[in-house]
Every structure is written in structure tokens, then in C-alpha cells.
Amino acid sequence: MDRSKSLNSTDLINIGVFTAIIAVITLIVIPIGFLPVLMPLYCVFIPLFSGIPFMLFVTRVRKFGMITVMSILMALFLLCTGMGWYTLPLALITGFIADGLVKAGNYSSLKLSIAACSVFSLWCFGSYIPLIFMADQFWAENAQYGEEFINDSKDIFRLWMAPALIACCLVFGALGGVIGGRVLKKHFIRSGIL
Amino acid sequence: MLTVDRSFGFLDPRTKLLLLVTLPTFLLGGAGGEYLKPFCMGFSVLPFVLLFISRNYLPAVSGFLVFMLMQFAGMIIPRDAGGLVHNVFLILYEVLCLLLPCGIMAAFIMRTTTVGEFIAAMEKLKVPQFITIPFSVMFRFFPTIMEEYRSIGRAMKMRGITPGKVGIAGFIEYRIVPVMMSVVIIANELSAAALTKGLGGKIKRTCIHRLGFGFADFLLIALCVTALLLFVLSLFDVRLW
Amino acid sequence: MLKLKDVSFTYVCQSGYIAEDRGPVSNVTGTSETAKSAQSGTADISENSESGTGGRILNSFNLNLKKGEFVLLTGASGCGKTTVLRLINGLIPRYYPGKVEGCIEINGEDISGRELYEISRSVGTVFQNPRSQFFNVDTTSEMAFACENQGLDPKEILKRISVTAGKFNIEKLLNRNLFKLSGGEKQKIACAATDVTGTEVILLDEPSANLDHDASLDLRRLMEKWKSEGKTIVVSEHRLAYLWGLPDRLVIMKNGIIDRVMEKNELDTVTPEILASMGLRTNVMENPVNMDLPDIAEADTSISLRNFSFRYHNGIFRKSKYSRNFGYDDVRIALNRITAVTGANGIGKTTFLNCLCGLEDNCRGVVEYDCIKLDSRERRKKFFMVMQDVNHQLFSESVWEELMLCFTGRNISDAEKDRTASEVLKKLDLYEYRDRHPMSLSGGQKQRVAIACALCSDRDFLLFDEPTSGLDQSHMLSVSALLKSLRDAGKTIVVVTHDSELIRCCCDRKIVLKRL
Numbered sequence: 045m046d047r048s049k050s051l052n053s054t055d056l057i058n059i060g061v062f063t064a065i066i067a068v069i070t071l072i073v074i075p076i077g078f079l080p081v082l083m084p085l086y087c088v089f090i091p092l093f094s095g096i097p098f099m100l101f102v103t104r105v106r107k108f109g110m111i112t113v114m115s116i117l118m119a120l121f122l123l124c125t126g127m128g129w130y131t132l133p134l135a136l137i138t139g140f141i142a143d144g145l146v147k148a149g150n151y152s153s154l155k156l157s158i159a160a161c162s163v164f165s166l167w168c169f170g171s172y173i174p175l176i177f178m179a180d181q182f183w184a185e186n187a188q189y190g191e192e193f194i195n196d197s198k199d200i201f202r203l204w205m206a207p208a209l210i211a212c213c214l215v216f217g218a219l220g221g222v223i224g225g226r227v228l229k230k231h232f233i234r235s236g237i238l
Numbered sequence: 239m240l241t242v243d244r245s246f247g248f249l250d251p252r253t254k255l256l257l258l259v260t261l262p263t264f265l266l267g268g269a270g271g272e273y274l275k276p277f278c279m280g281f282s283v284l285p286f287v288l289l290f291i292s293r294n295y296l297p298a299v300s301g302f303l304v305f306m307l308m309q310f311a312g313m314i315i316p317r318d319a320g321g322l323v324h325n326v327f328l329i330l331y332e333v334l335c336l337l338l339p340c341g342i343m344a345a346f347i348m349r350t351t352t353v354g355e356f357i358a359a360m361e362k363l364k365v366p367q368f369i370t371i372p373f374s375v376m377f378r379f380f381p382t383i384m385e386e387y388r389s390i391g392r393a394m395k396m397r398g399i400t401p402g403k404v405g406i407a408g409f410i411e412y413r414i415v416p417v418m419m420s421v422v423i424i425a426n427e428l429s430a431a432a433l434t435k436g437l438g439g440k441i442k443r444t445c446i447h448r449l450g451f452g453f454a455d456f457l458l459i460a461l462c463v464t465a466l467l468l469f470v471l472s473l474f475d476v477r478l479w
Numbered sequence: 480m481l482k483l484k485d486v487s488f489t490y491v492c493q494s495g496y497i498a499e500d501r502g503p504v505s506n507v508t509g510t511s512e513t514a515k516s517a518q519s520g521t522a523d524i525s526e527n528s529e530s531g532t533g534g535r536i537l538n539s540f541n542l543n544l545k546k547g548e549f550v551l552l553t554g555a556s557g558c559g560k561t562t563v564l565r566l567i568n569g570l571i572p573r574y575y576p577g578k579v580e581g582c583i584e585i586n587g588e589d590i591s592g593r594e595l596y597e598i599s600r601s602v603g604t605v606f607q608n609p610r611s612q613f614f615n616v617d618t619t620s621e622m623a624f625a626c627e628n629q630g631l632d633p634k635e636i637l638k639r640i641s642v643t644a645g646k647f648n649i650e651k652l653l654n655r656n657l658f659k660l661s662g663g664e665k666q667k668i669a670c671a672a673t674d675v676t677g678t679e680v681i682l683l684d685e686p687s688a689n690l691d692h693d694a695s696l697d698l699r700r701l702m703e704k705w706k707s708e709g710k711t712i713v714v715s716e717h718r719l720a721y722l723w724g725l726p727d728r729l730v731i732m733k734n735g736i737i738d739r740v741m742e743k744n745e746l747d748t749v750t751p752e753i754l755a756s757m758g759l760r761t762n763v764m765e766n767p768v769n770m771d772l773p774d775i776a777e778a779d780t781s782i783s784l785r786n787f788s789f790r791y792h793n794g795i796f797r798k799s800k801y802s803r804n805f806g807y808d809d810v811r812i813a814l815n816r817i818t819a820v821t822g823a824n825g826i827g828k829t830t831f832l833n834c835l836c837g838l839e840d841n842c843r844g845v846v847e848y849d850c851i852k853l854d855s856r857e858r859r860k861k862f863f864m865v866m867q868d869v870n871h872q873l874f875s876e877s878v879w880e881e882l883m884l885c886f887t888g889r890n891i892s893d894a895e896k897d898r899t900a901s902e903v904l905k906k907l908d909l910y911e912y913r914d915r916h917p918m919s920l921s922g923g924q925k926q927r928v929a930i931a932c933a934l935c936s937d938r939d940f941l942l943f944d945e946p947t948s949g950l951d952q953s954h955m956l957s958v959s960a961l962l963k964s965l966r967d968a969g970k971t972i973v974v975v976t977h978d979s980e981l982i983r984c985c986c987d988r989k990i991v992l993k994r995l
Contacts, residue, residue: 051368053438054429054574060375061425065418067376068383096414100422109368117372125344128262230876231415235918237422354620378616381658386871392838393872396864397932403887412874419918420870427611430575434568434604435614435672436628439596446623446633446640 051107059110062101063117066094070118074125083172084205087212091165095220096227098164102157103228108143111164115139118167131170138166158221165217169209248292251359253455254347257284260462262340264469274472277465285342292350301342308338353377358447367443375428379421386420387413480711481544481567481680486581488537488562488571536562538735539581546679547709549702549725553716553759554732555951560715563732564682567713569598585680600629603673607685607949609665618655618668625676636675643674647701661825663694670701681705683714687721688949691824691977692766695721717951719754720764731757760952765979767821772982772989779813779988782940782971787844789827789834805831807844810990817962817972819982822992828975829867831992832942835973836862863933867944869925873917878909878928881917885935903934907961923954930961941965943974947981959984 073089076082105111115135122131142160149156264278289298357374394412401409537559544550552560565571572579573595583590585601606612615621619640626636644650649667666686673681687695699722705712706725729741751761775781788806805827812818822828834842837858846853866872875881882900904910907927912920917928926946933941947955962985966972976982
């Protein structure tokens with residue numbers, strides 16, 4: 045058993061592998077958001093589907109910091125796909141909290157793992173930050189696109205959307221965690237792959 | 239003598255990283271507004287130029303044509319006509335005009351940089367190992383995950399498993415779970431193999447990729463830094479025009 | 480130079496299954512019996528895993544190698560060959576936990592106190608599975624990887640890569656995407672990567688499992704080069720033929736102990752019959768492509784494939800020239816016979832099977848059976864494929880559920896379903912495992928589950944993709960017997976294989992796929 049606190053190679057490889065799975069899920073869901081009306085659905089589908097890989101990942105987490113690194117990686121991944129760097133500070137905070145939650149349960153509590161999944165999923169909200177909070181600047185640049193159009197878009201991405209989206213992330217993240225836990229029991233533990 | 243040169247792209251990976259950060263900030267984030275409009279236009283066109291120079295002629299030209307078509311369409315379609323379809327079109331158009339350059343930029347960088355060069359750039363920028371190693375594992379695993387996903391998809395087709403027969407939930411379960419099992423097994427084997435190759439030692443890793451800035455790099459870095467500088471200054475109400 | 484003295488290893492199973500109120504607990508280092516059995520493909524360690532407490536894998540094992548000696552370890556699946564290799568390269572007990580007794584010395588130094596990365600300076604390992612031994616995406620980076628980890632000067636690393644590439648004749652493989660190489664090319668890169676590190680001891684764990692005739696001979700040439708350089712080599716293998724003549728010693732293991740050791744003078748006179756009597760594979764090499772089997776006989780009824788072709792489409796941004804395109808004007812597959820499909824690695828045998836089964840969209844051509852043309856959808860209902868990686872086609876949480884899945888969409892009563900499933904399971908010796916999760920079974924058992932699904936699906940054409948790769952003699956014979964019994968029951972069998980012994984044992988016909 046590795047008793048040191050720092051992350052060793054196996055841990056880092058595990059982080060990379062599971063982040064890759066979640067990144068693939070993200071890549072599959074992103075095309076939906078090309079239509080801004082459907083963009084809020086990121087916060088529904090991504091947390092929901094990443095629940096399974098995340099819960100599996102949590103069973104391999106035994107040190108503080110692994111979920112934080114995963115969140116940072118997802119933020120960097122978004123950076124590489126051209127979605128901006130705003131997710132990074134958010135991911136640092138949510139990853140940290142999720143790590144704390146899992147550690148608090150001594151790495152063996154199912155409920156706290158689901159809670160961690162929920163908090164971790166908040167990284168999805170990061171892509172919306174420029175659209176919601178810097179909307180005025182955004183549309184000032186593109187003022188030639190008609191009153192009604194701007195108002196419509198502003199309507200969709202008003203400030204009140206922020207808590208709604210955050211709530212979505214948390215709720216569907218928790219749901220994803222619950223599903224993940226069940227899938228774990230049904231398949232991974234029964235087969236001994238765990 | 240064997241040399242590993244930057245044959246996969248004429249830009250230093252660090253320049254590419256800078257571009258990855260700058261473009262979305264200006265295009266998606268709308269930094270600078272009207273004031274920095276020329277820069278935004280330049281940035282919108284930049285990805286196509288880069289594609290062209292790196293000899294991806296067809297994608298460069300066709301992508302650029304699509305982009306220009308959308309701009310043109312946006313100019314001739316009456317702005318004030320109402321109606322749902324019209325709005326949807328405008329929204330789609332708007333998103334494409336901004337997202338397309340960013341997406342193309344990202345795709346260009348992905349295609350022309352090897353994972354090794356990327357990691358080398360990050361190590362040169364003093365990014366710690368606990369970020370660079372998982373990052374390279376991520377990119378190494380993407381093709382593997384897609385291969386497993388496709389193979390399992392074929393198996394499902396062969397067994398006749400469709401949402402109609404097993405329900406949506408069942409279908410998703412059968413789609414995701416075997417992929418994860420495969421991936422977990424591969425990850426275990428990969429860890430073992432990497433450890434036998436000395437990963438995780440207390441020694442500082444070296445890198446065979448040599449990085450260096452060329453003329454194109456200086457040009458692009460200057461462009462990005464100028465734009466960012468002007469933007470920051472404009473936040474303090476210091477404008478040059 | 481390399482000494483194992485009275486070494487025993489007891490495997491300790493660390494995973495704990497949870498009670499309802501606690502969260503999931505796992506064995507973190509990723510070690511489990513399934514990881515082991517997955518790697519060797521067919522290790523029947525299921526007995527040990529059932530007890531949940533592990534078992535004694537190796538018992539008082541002794542091995543003494545001088546510098547430059549070449550030893551071949553062989554034996555039935557589960558005999559402990561892989562364990563010996565893992566003890567030498569240090570994975571046991573540092574990565575796969577367990578209790579090690581006895582002493583392991585390299586160059587006179589006990590390695591038990593050494594870290595893995597320190598041992599990796601003296602011991603290099605080539606693994607069996609190409610898809611999981613590469614850390615990088617391109618070949619040059621992979622060859623440099625181990626040296627980079629040791630902190631060598633980049634100029635030195637590049638020089639070594641250049642020397643190795645020249646020595647192994649792989650200059651054309653440098654700076655290429657690993658995912659686009661064939662199995663044989665991948666193993667060459669794996670060997671080259673080990674060569675670049677310049678370790679004195681080289682271990683190879685079933686390196687030829689996925690390689691065809693020509694590629695395994697290429698592998699032999701690499702090993703000959705190493706032997707001439709004085710490297711100490713330990714190879715664990717089932718397939719003895721491709722490297723016969725190289726080993727100085729053959730160690731046959733059984734159930735964790737050494738059954739018999741044959742030295743060089745004995746090895747020169749041994750015949751395939753003697754080896755077969757010991758439960759080992761033959762030592763005589765035979766190229767499946769040249770084997771004397773007709774592709775179709777006069778009296779056969781057959782299905783025919785006309786203008787059967789496949790074209791792999793590149794996306795807009797991709798510039799690779801890699802393609803598994805093929806095109807055949809007139810191929811006929813005999814009904815109610817076992818037909819072997821052979822050809823070089825990478826030529827598209829698996830793609831051929833996928834197309835036959837109706838699973839590929841870019842496939843064109845006509846498949847005609849009994850004067851009826853079968854399109855993709857209809858082929859999917861008539862053909863069943865047992866894939867190379869059986870894990871990809873097992874979905875349910877128990878063997879029984881897996882079989883029930885075969886009945887969906889068909890109008891069969893529940894009683895009938897139960898009856899059929901029970902019959903099939905009993906016939907394949909799987910009845911007692913019906914409540915087990917399919918992924919907890921050994922490789923051979925999983926294969927039989929897939930066959931059980933084929934039988935329950937009531938399809939007449941069964942396709943097999945490399946069913947015996949990595950299998951020892953007795954398992955290969957049981958697969959052969961199974962195929963024959965399926966044929967006698969009226970099925971038409973098509974087997975993609977590079978295993979000449981399997982072809983000799985049970986195939987009636989043979990098709991050779993050639994490059995377009």
C-alpha cells in the first residue's frame with residue numbers, strides 16, 4: 045500500500061484515464077450546444093453521464109488532490125477545444141471541495157461520494173460564464189445584429205440563469221452519482237474488475 | 239543523424255497555447271468590444287490562414303468560404319424581420335461566426351502538435367508533473383476509447399440490441415459500461431507497463447523534443463500580446479483611438 | 480547473473496465487497512485476479528478468486544541464468560510463467576501485492592529492496608498486448624520514453640534511437656502514429672523501445688500472441704540480434720515454433736512448480752509428438768497461407784460473395800494513407816464446413832468478418848445464399864460473430880441474463896427460453912456459472928458464453944476472430960473440438976486465424992486474403 049501523500053504514477057494514470065472518459069462524453073454532448081437555446085442542456089447531460097466514470101474513479105481515489113487535478117484537467121481540456129479559460133478558477137474550487145468531501149468520508153462513504161460527484165459537476169457551468177456575466181460587452185461588440193435578436197439572446201442568458209444552471213449541475217450531478225453507484229454495484233463489483 | 243524537428247507544425251507549441259487562450263477571450267468573451275474590432279476580425283481569419291500555410295488547403299479554403307458565406311448572409315438578411323425561424327437562424331449564424339474560428343483553431347492545434355511536443359511545452363512553462371502526465375495519458379486514451387466504443391457498438395448491432403428492445407436506460411447502460419470495463423483493464427495494464435519503463439522515478443525527466451521560436455512565432459506572439467495589452471489598458475479607460 | 484532461489488509467491492486479494500451502508504471500496508493499485516487473467520487471456524485463476532483470499536501461485540521456484548543465456552518458460556495457462564516474469568521485473572510485489580518468499584538477485588544484488596524504476600535500468604519488458612503497453616501516441620516518443628524517464632541527455636537518446644532503428648531495420652516506422660500500425664509493427668516498436676534502454680536482461684511475455692507467421696519470424700530475428708549481443712533473455716510463451724533453436728533451456732512449469740527442464744542437447748532432438756505428449760504446442764513452423772486446404776470443394780453448397788469490397792473513408796482533416804480496403808470478385812464459403820481465413824497482419828481480416836456480418840457501412844457487393852441476396856440487415860440476423868476481444872460483446876450482469884438478451888425481439892415463450900438456455904449452458908459446461916457476472920469468468924469461459932449466445936440466437940453462420948490467440952495446447956484442442964461439434968450440428972463456421980495448429984486440427988477449407 046502506498047502510504048505517501050503525494051500522487052504516484054499509477055494515480056496520475058488513473059486520473060488521466062477517467063478524465064479522458066469524461067472528456068469524450070463532453071465532446072459527444074457539445075454539438076448540442078451549437079443552438080444556444082439548447083446550450084443549457086450541457087448542465088443536464090454532462091453531469092448525468094459522467095456520473096458513472098466519476099463514481100468508478102472515486103473508488104480509486106485514496107489521496108487528497110486527485111479530484112482537484114481532474115477538475116483542472118477538464119478546465120484545460122475546455123481551453124483546448126476553444127471554450128475559453130474561465131472554467132479554470134471555478135474548477136479549482138469545486139475540485140477542492142469535492143476532494144474534501146470524499147476524504148471526510150474516509151474514502152468509503154457512498155453518500156459523500158455522490159455529494160462529491162454533484163459538486164464536481166459544477167465545472168460544466170464554466171462555459172457559460174462569459175455568456176452570462178460579460179454579456180453586455182459581448183453584445184456591445186455585435187450591436188449591428190438587431191434589437192430583437194439581442195434581446196432574445198439576453199433573455200436566454202440573463203443573470204437569473206446562473207443559479208438555475210448551477211442548480212441543474214448539482215442536481216443532475218447527484219443523479220449521475222446515484223446511477224453511477226448502482227452501476228458500480230451491479231457490474232464492477234460483481235465482476236471483480238473494481 | 240536523427241533529429242526530431244517541428245515537422246508537425248511550424249509553430250512552437252507555446253505559441254499555440256497562447257493562441258488557444260487569446261482567441262476565445264476575444265471572440266467568445268467579447269473582450270474589447272468595438273474598440274478592438276480589427277483585432278477580432280484578424281483573429282477570426284487567422285485559423286484559416288494557419289491551416290492554409292500548413293498545407294491543409296482544402297479545409298482552409300472550404301472553411302473560409304463557409305465563414306464568408308455566413309458573414310455575407312448576415313449582412314443581406316434584413317435585421318428587423320421577426321419570427322421564430324428568423325431568430326433561430328440569427329442565433330445559429332452568430333454562434334457559428336464566433337465558435338467556428340475558435341473550433342478550427344483548436345482543431346488545427348490538435349492536428350499539428352504531437353502530444354509529446356505539447357507536454358514538452360508545458361514542462362518548459364514549468365507546469366508540474368501532476369498535470370502533464372495525466373494530460374498526456376488523456377490524449378493517448380482518446381483513440382483507445384473511441385476504438386473500444388466503436389467495437390462495442392458493432393457488437394451491439396450484431397446482437398440486435400436497440401433502444402426499442404431494451405429501453406433507453408438499458409441501451410445507455412450497455413453502451414457505456416463495457417467501454418469502461420475495457421478501459422479500466424487497459425489502464426491497469428498500461429500502469430504496469432509504464433512502471434517497468436521507469437515512470438515515477440525520483441529523477442527529473444528529460445525530453446527529446448526541441449522547442450524554439452521562429453519568425454512566425456514572434457509575429458503571432460506580438461499580435462496576441464498587443465491585443466491583450468490594449469484590452470487591459472482599455473479597462474482602465476486608456477484607449478489609443 | 481539472474482538468480483531466483485526458492486521463490487514462492489502467494490497472491491493476496493485486496494478487494495473488499497461492500498455492505499449496503501458503506502461506500503464502494505476497491506483495491507487501489509488496480510491489481511486483481513481479473514487484471515491478471517485479462518492480461519494472459521485465459522488464465523483459469525477463477526478457483527483462487529472465488530475463495531476471495533488469494534492463493535499460492537508459485538512454489539519454491541529456482542532459476543539460475545548466466546549472462547547471455549536464453550531461457551524459454553512454458554506450460555499450461557495459469558502455471559505461473561507470467562508471475563516469474565513479474566517477480567524479475569519487480570511488478571510483484573510492488574504493483575501486484577502479495578507475499579514473496581525466497582531471494583531474487585540480478586547481478587548478485589538482491590532486488591527486494593529496490594524500487595521499480597531502479598530495477599527498470601537493468602530489466603526491460605515486452606508485453607503481450609500492443610494496445611496497452613504504449614504510453615505515447617507516436618513511435619519515436621515511445622522509443623525515447625524509458626530513457627527520458629531515466630533522465631538521459633536528449634542527444635544521447637536520439638543517437639540510441641538512430642542506432643536501434645538501423646539495427647532492427649525500422650527506420651520507416653519512426654515518427655509514425657502508433658495507432659495506425661499493424662500488430663507486428665507495434666511489437667517491433669515495443670522491442671525497439673526496450674533495446675534503446677540497453678538493459679542487460681530482457682523479458683518477453685507471450686510477445687507473439689497476436690502476430691501472424693511473417694511477423695513472428697520478424698520477432699525471432701530481433702531476438703537473434705539480442706542473443707548475439709549477449710543479452711540475457713527470458714521468454715514466456717505458448718507458441719514455441721517461431722523461436723525454436725534460440726533457447727538454451729526450456730523450463731516447463733505446472734501449477735506453480737517446475738515440471739521439467741530441457742537443456743540444449745535435448746532440445747535439438749525433441750519432436751512435435753513428444754511436445755504434444757507433454758501438453759505443449761508444436762515446435763515446427765508452418766505458414767497457414769501455404770497449407771494444403773481447398774477453399775471450396777466440388778460437392779459443397781456455398782454462399783457466394785460477389786464484387787465484395789470495402790473502402791475506408793478518411794475524414795476531411797485526415798491525411799493518413801492507412802486503409803484496410805479490399806475487394807474480391809468472387810469468393811465462396813462452403814456451407815456446413817469450417818473455413819479458415821488467413822492472411823498477413825493488417826490486411827483486413829477482421830474488417831472482412833465485420834463486412835460479412837453486416838456491421839460495416841462502407842461495404843459494397845452482393846452476398847448470395849440459396850439464390851437470395853442478403854443485405855446488411857439480413858446478414859446481421861443470420862451471422863453471429865465471436866469477436867477477438869470477447870469483453871466487447873458481453874453486456875449483462877449474469878450469464879443467464881446474457882442468454883436472455885439473445886431472445887429479445889423474438890416471439891418465444893418464457894418456458895421455451897428457459898429450456899433452451901439451460902440446454903445450451905449444460906452443453907458448454909457453463910450451467911454452474913449461470914449467476915456469475917460474465918466479466919468475472921476466465922477468457923476461455925467468456926468465449927464459451929459468447930458461443931452460448933450464438934446458439935441461443937439460433938443463427939446458422941458463426942464467425943470467429945482469432946479464437947485461439949494466446950491459448951495453450953489443451954485449450955486450443957477444446958476450442959477445436961467445440962468448433963467441430965458446432966459444424967456437426969449444422970452450423971457454418973468461418974474462423975479468422977493465424978494459428979496453423981488450429982487449422983490442422985479442425986478446418987476443412989481455407990481462404991487467403993490478399994492485399995488489394
